[in-house]
Amino acid sequence: MIIQEIILPLIVSLSVSIIFWLLVMIIPSLFPRETARFVSYFRGEPEDPLEIAAILSYLGENNWRRFLTMELLKGRFSEKVKELESRKCEEWRGEVESQKELLEKRKLTDDEILHIEAGKELKKRHGNLLKLVGTDRSKFQLNKYEEEFIRIREEKRGRIHDLRAKYEDFSFWALKNRNLLKYIQERIFSNRKFQLSKIKDSSKEWALIHLWGLKAPERYQTSKLYENLLLYINLVGDEKTLIELAIALSSHEKSLDFFDKIMKRVENWLT
Structure with a gap:
């Protein structure tokens, strides 16, 4: 009876440890993308530059956390694209109104x-x-x-x-x-x-x-742009670029300026 009282808790404890180990180590290794999507579902989108910088550091890893970074920042990236499009459209509209006076x-x-x-x-x-x-x-x-x-x-x-x-x-x-x-x-x-x-x-x-070439700014292809950004970061990105990207994707007041700058850099790199 005493032996059962000793062994049973050990078995339970060992079983819990094995299950935990499977959840933490094996499953993420076997299903990195699925694990990343699952974890990102329960995490809010990051807005603080320091938090985003920490998440971006995972891009250099070759595990499920790399995919987690891509999932977490995809939403922020899409939001920033929309904000940048809106700002460029507003600037274009202002330019049209000012140029009307010169006609x-x-x-x-x-x-x-x-x-x-x-x-x-x-x-x-x-x-x-x-x-x-x-x-x-x-x-x-x-x-x-x-x-x-x-x-x-x-x-x-x-x-x-x-x-x-x-x-x-x-x-x-x-x-x-x-x-x-x-x-x-x-x-x-x-x-x-x-x-x-x-x-x-x-x-x-x-x-x-x-007639005079003042065309409205083109809409971005968000998914393609995100792929190009990840490729750029993977091949030529350095610590300075990651810091700038962290600010660009954050809620910082200058974030759109940084975002526009990085998008132009990626575009120039591709051409």
Whole structure:
């Protein structure tokens, strides 16, 4: 009886120890990703830079805690991407409003008229062949069409008085000291429509976006961006980068500045 009283607690204690050891050591080793997801489910997203820095240190380990870091910071990363997109969109909107004040209504210049008329003639002659030049990038072909474009343009110069009359009622929103030559030329050599009616009747915002290159910032591909960031950290990241990333993913008041800086660094590294 006494032996049973001694052995039974030992067996129970040993069983508990074995189960605990299995939970802590074996299962995480066999199922690192699943363990990381399970643990991250019960942990809140970190916001403090020091806490995030400690979590980032696990990226250098080759066990389940590496996957835990990736799981814990994925949510923070997505939030920061949305915040950065929102800020860039707000900055772009402010830039559009300020640039509207610099727009003025004006008529087409002689050079713009000649570009349009020569472009129409070239498109009529070659059509989709011009579009193929954009994909082929053959220097010979591109020069061939450019030379023909220049010849047509010079031929029409003698009729500029009549052509001016054709566009007498055409006016549009333009930035001072800027012209439409690049816009027209891009449309010619991609065989796209000039959109003259839209240009004539456009709002200031449309003109800024479509004529003068003030396009809205592109949306980030969050999952791809996160993969690229992890790859960058794994291959070239150092202690300074990890500290900057910890601040970038935190609730620090300068976090978005750090985040934008790191995203640009990753983008430059990839290119």
